[in-house]
Amino acid sequence: MLHDVKGGSLISYEGKVQLLEIAQVPDEHVSEFQSIEKFKNFNTNNLWVNLKAIQRLLEAEDLKMDIIPIQKEADGMKVLQLETAAGATIKLFDNAIAINVPRLRFIPVKTTSDLLEVQSDLYSVEGGLVARRNSSIESGPEREKVRIYLH
Numbered sequence: 500m501l502h503d504v505k506g507g508s509l510i511s512y513e514g515k516v517q518l519l520e521i522a523q524v525p526d527e528h529v530s531e532f533q534s535i536e537k538f539k540n541f542n543t544n545n546l547w548v549n550l551k552a553i554q555r556l557l558e559a560e561d562l563k564m565d566i567i568p569i570q571k572e573a574d575g576m577k578v579l580q581l582e583t584a585a586g587a588t589i590k591l592f593d594n595a596i597a598i599n600v601p602r603l604r605f606i607p608v609k610t611t612s613d614l615l616e617v618q619s620d621l622y623s624v625e626g627g628l629v630a631r632r633n634s635s636i637e638s639g640p641e642r643e644k645v646r647i648y649l650h
Contacts, residue, residue, distance in 0.1 A: 507542040507584065508532070509597045516595045518542055518587040522569045540599060542586050552592055564588060604628055 507520040524532045531537060556562040564583040571580050589595045606622065606629050608614050616622070622631055 507586065508538040508540055509542055509589070512590075515590045516597060517590040518584055520567055520584050520587070522567045522582070540597070541605075544586055546585060548592070556591055561591065562588065563591075601628075 507518045510517055510519045512519075519532075521529065521532060535541075553562065564585075565587055567582045567584060569580045569582055571578050589597075604627065606613075606617055608617060620632070622629055624630075
């Protein structure tokens, strides 16, 4: 099952590589944004940066991150969560590049259940590819919250 439909994709905008997060996409375009036919690449939040480049941005006070407002519900109450995306800073670096990693080498971990699965013996690495062993085991909702997982 693909759990990575809520993340972001790298795009070319105003002559720079930029990260577009789903929370920045208007509601009427979300299904289009989630299409792996149109947006074939997905941001996995693996960042490699030159620390001297970060230092230059900090010294110039140019390391400014966009705030992404996300409407959520927590404990039955509507809340507005304000986030920043570290990957969005890619637009601040000259000559930034992205590396395309085949989906077979990537297992998204979005929930506690996902974490339990990848920590188990359900997955193996064979020839540099992550493979899920044949199994009918599925995690239940009781492992969705970290606080339950930690106890």
